Amino acid sequence: MATTVTKLxxxxxxxxxxxxxxxxxxxxxxxKRFGAKAPVxxxxxxxxxxxxxxxxxxxxxxxxxxxDDYAFHIMCLSGEAKEKAERLLEQNFDVLMAEEIPVNxxxxxxxxxxxxxxxxxxxxxxxxxxxxxxxxxxNVMRINTETCGAFVFSSGKNMGVFKGVGFPEDIAExxxxxxxxxxxxxxxxxxxxxxxxxxxxxxxxNILDWTVVxxxxxxxxxxxxxxxxxxGYHCTMQTDTEVMAYALDLLMRKQRLPMEVVxxxxxxxxxxxxxxxxxxxxxxxxxxxxxxxxxLMNGPFTIIxxxxxxxxxxxxxxxxxxxxxxxxxxxxxxxxxxxxxxxVASNLDRVWxxxxxxxxxxxxxxxxxxxxxxxxxx
Amino acid sequence: MKSYVEPEFIVERDQEKCIRxxxxxxxxxxxxxYYDAEDDKVCxxxxxxxxxxxxVAFCPTRAITIRRNxxxxxxxxNWTREAVTAVKNQAExxxxxxxxxxxxxxxxxxxxxxxxxxxQVTNPxxxxxREPMExxxxxxxxxxxxxxxxxxxxxxLQTQLAPQLTVETPILFSALSYGAVSFNVHEALARAATECxxxxxTGEGGLDKRLYKYGEHVIVxxxxxxxxxxxxxxxxxxxxxxxxGQGAKPGIGGHLPGEKVTEEISRTRMxxxxxxxxxxxxxxxxxxxxxxxxxxxxxxxxxxxxxxVSVKIAAVHxxxxxxSGMVRAGADIIALDGVRGATGAAPRIIRDNVGVPIELxxxxxxxxxxxxxxxxxxxxxxxGGIKNxxxxxxxxxxxxxxxxxxxxxxxAIGCTVCQKCHTGKCPWxxxxxxxxxxxxxxxxxxxxxxxxxxxxWSLEIxxxxxxxxxxxIESLRGNRLQLRGVGxxxxxxxxxxIKMAGN
Numbered sequence: 001m002a003t004t005v006t007k008l009x010x011x012x013x014x015x016x017x018x019x020x021x022x023x024x025x026x027x028x029x030x031x032k033r034f035g036a037k038a039p040v041x042x043x044x045x046x047x048x049x050x051x052x053x054x055x056x057x058x059x060x061x062x063x064x065x066x067x068d069d070y071a072f073h074i075m076c077l078s079g080e081a082k083e084k085a086e087r088l089l090e091q092n093f094d095v096l097m098a099e100e101i102p103v104n105x106x107x108x109x110x111x112x113x114x115x116x117x118x119x120x121x122x123x124x125x126x127x128x129x130x131x132x133x134x135x136x137x138x139n140v141m142r143i144n145t146e147t148c149g150a151f152v153f154s155s156g157k158n159m160g161v162f163k164g165v166g167f168p169e170d171i172a173e174x175x176x177x178x179x180x181x182x183x184x185x186x187x188x189x190x191x192x193x194x195x196x197x198x199x200x201x202x203x204x205x206n207i208l209d210w211t212v213v214x215x216x217x218x219x220x221x222x223x224x225x226x227x228x229x230x231x232g233y234h235c236t237m238q239t240d241t242e243v244m245a246y247a248l249d250l251l252m253r254k255q256r257l258p259m260e261v262v263x264x265x266x267x268x269x270x271x272x273x274x275x276x277x278x279x280x281x282x283x284x285x286x287x288x289x290x291x292x293x294x295x296l297m298n299g300p301f302t303i304i305x306x307x308x309x310x311x312x313x314x315x316x317x318x319x320x321x322x323x324x325x326x327x328x329x330x331x332x333x334x335x336x337x338x339x340x341x342x343x344v345a346s347n348l349d350r351v352w353x354x355x356x357x358x359x360x361x362x363x364x365x366x367x368x369x370x371x372x373x374x375x376x377x378x
Numbered sequence: 379m380k381s382y383v384e385p386e387f388i389v390e391r392d393q394e395k396c397i398r399x400x401x402x403x404x405x406x407x408x409x410x411x412y413y414d415a416e417d418d419k420v421c422x423x424x425x426x427x428x429x430x431x432x433x434v435a436f437c438p439t440r441a442i443t444i445r446r447n448x449x450x451x452x453x454x455x456n457w458t459r460e461a462v463t464a465v466k467n468q469a470e471x472x473x474x475x476x477x478x479x480x481x482x483x484x485x486x487x488x489x490x491x492x493x494x495x496x497x498q499v500t501n502p503x504x505x506x507x508r509e510p511m512e513x514x515x516x517x518x519x520x521x522x523x524x525x526x527x528x529x530x531x532x533x534x535l536q537t538q539l540a541p542q543l544t545v546e547t548p549i550l551f552s553a554l555s556y557g558a559v560s561f562n563v564h565e566a567l568a569r570a571a572t573e574c575x576x577x578x579x580t581g582e583g584g585l586d587k588r589l590y591k592y593g594e595h596v597i598v599x600x601x602x603x604x605x606x607x608x609x610x611x612x613x614x615x616x617x618x619x620x621x622x623g624q625g626a627k628p629g630i631g632g633h634l635p636g637e638k639v640t641e642e643i644s645r646t647r648m649x650x651x652x653x654x655x656x657x658x659x660x661x662x663x664x665x666x667x668x669x670x671x672x673x674x675x676x677x678x679x680x681x682x683x684x685x686x687v688s689v690k691i692a693a694v695h696x697x698x699x700x701x702s703g704m705v706r707a708g709a710d711i712i713a714l715d716g717v718r719g720a721t722g723a724a725p726r727i728i729r730d731n732v733g734v735p736i737e738l739x740x741x742x743x744x745x746x747x748x749x750x751x752x753x754x755x756x757x758x759x760x761x762g763g764i765k766n767x768x769x770x771x772x773x774x775x776x777x778x779x780x781x782x783x784x785x786x787x788x789x790a791i792g793c794t795v796c797q798k799c800h801t802g803k804c805p806w807x808x809x810x811x812x813x814x815x816x817x818x819x820x821x822x823x824x825x826x827x828x829x830x831x832x833x834x835w836s837l838e839i840x841x842x843x844x845x846x847x848x849x850x851i852e853s854l855r856g857n858r859l860q861l862r863g864v865g866x867x868x869x870x871x872x873x874x875x876i877k878m879a880g881n
């Protein structure tokens with residue numbers, strides 16, 4: 001049963017599903033919510049970076065009226081799968097609200113599944129021995145592996161993922177994204193090298209309120225995955241993005257390491273750089289590489305990762321995939337191409353290309369993006 | 379008793395080319411060649427020849443060719459020449475047949491049936507001539523996670539790491555004991571390890587005081603005979619290794635005959651001159667896993683917990699469970715020696731019939747430690763059958779942190795793998811305690827040859843990694859998706875944890 005998702009996402013049983021993509025992220029650092037117009041226009045401008053086999057959006061600050069409830073977005077391949085999923089939900093959660101996500105059937109998308117959303121609270125007596133987040137993760141894994149066709153693709157609080165098979169602008173139209181607002185949007189247009197045609201395979205990839213959109217192919221996938229398996233993560237999707245999301249979950253949620261440190265694990269400086277750092281810095285970077293060597297993401301990648309209140313852009317350490325950052329007022333932009341930023345924001349205060357392995361982090365209330373490692377490298 | 383054993387090799391000498399210089403006569407330590415003054419002719423006793431090629435390499439006119447004896451017994455797939463000769467030898471001597479080096483049978487190697495991957499289109503390969511390519515590896519126990527504290531915007535590390543060995547290339551020199559090999563070989567290994575930023579392993583015969591200055595690049599071994607073990611010795615090295623077994627002779631002890639125990643070797647091994655150095659089969663203070671723990675911690679106590687402790691075992695049928703126990707007993711490094719691992723002397727029947735190919739043992743040990751969630755608690759070094767840099771890359775992709783090379787290092791110095799190390803008469807001056815013959819290894823030249831070998835292999839590993847789009851060796855380590863098998867059964871692929879090529 002656990003192989004259902006694997007088979008859907010990876011019908012040819014390849015080592016992993018390979019795709020390349022266009023990415024865009026936009027965040028108002030004051031927390032002011034805005035509509036879909038600018039992010040959709042920007043990702044549509046990078047149409048050529050996708051091939052119509054996947055598009056998606058993550059929106060934060062999406063459900064203020066339900067800010068403390070877990071919002072599940074579930075796609076179901078059959079009515080039977082939906083029933084199974086709902087039975088599991090009812091057993092383990094108080095279901096505060098359940099509704100079909102409104103869609104525009106005229107939009108140009110391929111073979112849409114049944115998509116519903118639920119606002120949930122863990123059943124108090126069942127979840128009393130576990131942190132709620134952990135309880136939710138376990139239930140998401142159960143639904144995704146046991147229902148043969150129901151797939152939770154969004155499970156965080158006050159945020160939501162919308163994704164499917166189509167170009168991102170068509171996915172936006174299908175999900176009527178013009179009706180939503182958020183203070184942080186990440187967007188993805190996908191170019192997979194096989195044709196799974198499965199909605200769950202699109203980005204963003206999500207667990208709890210973490211989302212990742214990703215462009216690249218990680219050559220170290222084999223060992224990254226085996227390392228995460230040691231910590232109980234099962235890579236059912238078999239994509240680089242999934243590995244990236246689990247690595248972030250392990251390092252940031254479970255081990256509580258700050259992003260500044262995590263960036264040096266995923267995309268560490270070279271030994272020749274480390275060897276010439278000042279002693280404290282050198283010791284930290286050396287120990288990080290010794291301890292977390294199996295989480296070095298080797299090979300080309302750019303990610304835009306987000307969770308409530310934070311958006312992070314990061315590339316691999318020798319920057320084999322593009323990433324451009326821009327700032328205008330309190331808005332931080334991250335994009336595969338600068339043109340997409342310029343299209344939606346003229347007269348930027350600043351536009352720059354972060355160096356390989358140097359994260360750009362937008363945090364609520366900081367007003368200014370955090371750039372790291374720059375002081376070390378100069 | 380007349381011997382019915384026929385010469386294995388025939389020495390052919392082109393009398394037209396021979397200039398009677400007698401180099402071959404002087405170089406051969408087996409008395410194969412002699413000069414007949416009456417006929418003014420150099421002749422050979424074929425039955426003495428071991429095919430070591432010392433004379434071939436040194437004959438100034440290339441007059442000598444060694445051939446396998448073309449006279450064959452009647453063809454028989456079961457009663458091969460080797461089988462018949464072995465029986466005849468034993469019928470004449472009543473003893474155990476000894477041999478040197480590693481198993482020479484063809485069926486135990488898997489490296490050549492495993493292929494590596496390369497990047498095409500979806501991710502770029504990297505050119506190591508133009509971009510950094512990192513081979514540095516740290517050997518030792520790693521914590522499950524790091525504790526960090528944020529202070530004034532900076533991060534302060536709370537976790538104290540266990541001691542680590544730094545290797546600049548994931549290739550170490552395997553245990554070659556002083557006594558089995560000459561001092562000059564030991565010196566060359568120590569100097570080459572120092573120059574290349576890696577380590578030599580003393581083997582069980584101790585470390586000559588003259589080599590203590592290379593201690594930062596030496597792993598000192600503690601074996602069942604405890605030869606040369608003293609507080610000074612334990613503290614002279616950068617790491618310690620408890621030798622439980624070796625791939626060439628799992629379950630078997632060692633025996634350095636008294637005639638090899640010269641004054642220098644006696645001093646280093648701390649035994650009287652001319653006495654046999656007997657290594658018991660087991661360590662007699664280790665009859666179980668809890669005893670191993672005591673020895674590991676006795677050694678750690680003696681060295682102030684400042685040096686990693688490795689435990690070396692021969693790969694046997696239940697290595698995975700044993701390795702798990704070793705890690706739980708406190709080993710920082712697991713050294714696994716496969717069935718093709720070499721030796722200075724072993725009963726042929728043991729060498730060729732006991733053990734597990736290193737590829738299979740490595741795959742199952744690495745997987746077991748991961749299944750149990752303790753792979754981070756020890757590094758794995760594999761030995762026994764590494765012939766080239768491709769084997770190194772494949773071993774690392776299967777899950778090894780580094781490899782030990784013994785035979786390859788000796789071949790670099792001059793060894794031709796004639797398998798007669800146990801005679802102590804190595805004409806190349808390698809596997810001999812004889813001060814006169816061992817002068818044939820010039821430590822300067824041997825060091826250069828070893829350094830060249832490690833450099834060449836390291837460059838090749840970088841090329842292989844670059845092709846895979848990987849620029850740090852840790853991203854290859856345990857990355858079995860970079861491997862595919864050819865000509866392997868379903869079960870073999872499953873044990874190796876790799877897919878069939880084309881899949």
